[in-house]
Amino acid sequence: EAQVTQNPRYLITVTGKKLTVTCSQNMNHEYMSWYRQDPGLGLRQIYYSMNVEVTDKGDVPEGYKVSRKEKRNFPLILESPSPNQTSLYFCASSLSPDSLGEKLFFGSGTQLSVL
């Protein structure tokens, strides 16, 4: 089954404790991206990757890191989480960034709480 898998689904942590949210897709997609969803703000892009070893900042990259060492994986790293990073996070992928209008496939989300 074609899917984007995020782990964990729920995560509670404390300020400053490094964490990683994993994302994997099995569709051989070139484009992968991370979003956070906050009330009243919709989905905001954190980072995206056009292909392996190619990553770029989205609209809200501060406090986050990503890496794309393999095509299928795109982990989101919070080196020193803070309470304002409490949010619902989604990973997404699509076939090719050059194909206009390729729809995004989303994971099920990771609810992160930073105390």
Next chain:
Amino acid sequence: DQQVKQNSPSLSVQEGRISILNCDYTNSMFDYFLWYKKYPAEGPTFLISISSIKDKNEDGRFTVFLNKSAKHLSLHIVPSQPGDSAVYFCEVRGAQKLVFGQGTRLTINP
């Protein structure tokens, strides 16, 4: 600055009637437009899309209209069904940039 706005945070519609969800954008560089639907505890799923060369695209009960001069798109659902109750996000794209709206929570009442 909010480049994409969905001005109605929520909308309530009676079953069988038409639901109309709206999305406004500010930048004319956007040339592809998509709608996603999101149920609780799930990720958004693609619903329908339209490119800037068209003004209408239809898929079953769902129709998306694009008014480029007004920088406005809308999603029509007719007839509305209880399973349509969800949050709907518009997404606009152009020049390798992608922006989502804030979402509209649609509730279909029996």
